Amino acid sequence: GAVVSQHPSWVICKSGTSVKIECRSLDFQATTMFWYRQFPKQSLMLMATSNEGSKATYEQGVEKDKFLINHASLTLSTLTVTSAHPEDSSFYICSARPARSTPTDTQYFGPGTRLTVL
């Protein structure tokens, strides 16, 4: 149980285009989902927290107009990288927190999406 999927697993796009990444909780409802960015050989940096039915909360330094997050249902959150540029190339990871979980409960992580912007 507690499986999180991401689609696509990898994507290559041209500079200036937009890319959408989906994050789904397959067997549980997730009121909260998180989006992380991971640079090579570095840690996961939290980009934003999305709560179902409300606006996402972005971490300091993350451009909300560039990284659009939508959490329209209890099982799906999307991250859209708008007008992507090579510096946006990275590994994007989502995680989901089940409904009624506590701070001591773990998040469940997707396998990640590798974005390459040419």
Added chain:
Amino acid sequence: AQSVTQPDIHITVSEGASLELRCNYSYGATPYLFWYVQSPGQGLQLLLKYFSGDTLVQGIKGFEAEFKRSQSSFNLRKPSVHWSDAAEYFCAVGSSYKLIFGSGTRLLVRP
């Protein structure tokens, strides 16, 4: 501010040898601490966690970790490493519902 430090970027051990991965944290209150493992193509998997009680916690795959408040540490250990343990390991501290990750330690296992 909360932070997590994993001082070892990578560690190489021989199969069958013991392992200790270091993690130090900075947190004002009693921390919620986690160890995750990241393997290629898979999401981060929780190995174990600590938030109260016995300071020695047991996890999956034969891992354990000990919380030492005086040293602000939460080191991960395994008595005998298997080749399948080769992966990236992340220590994290929970802040409310968020996680703050260390930079990770890559474990290489020699045959």
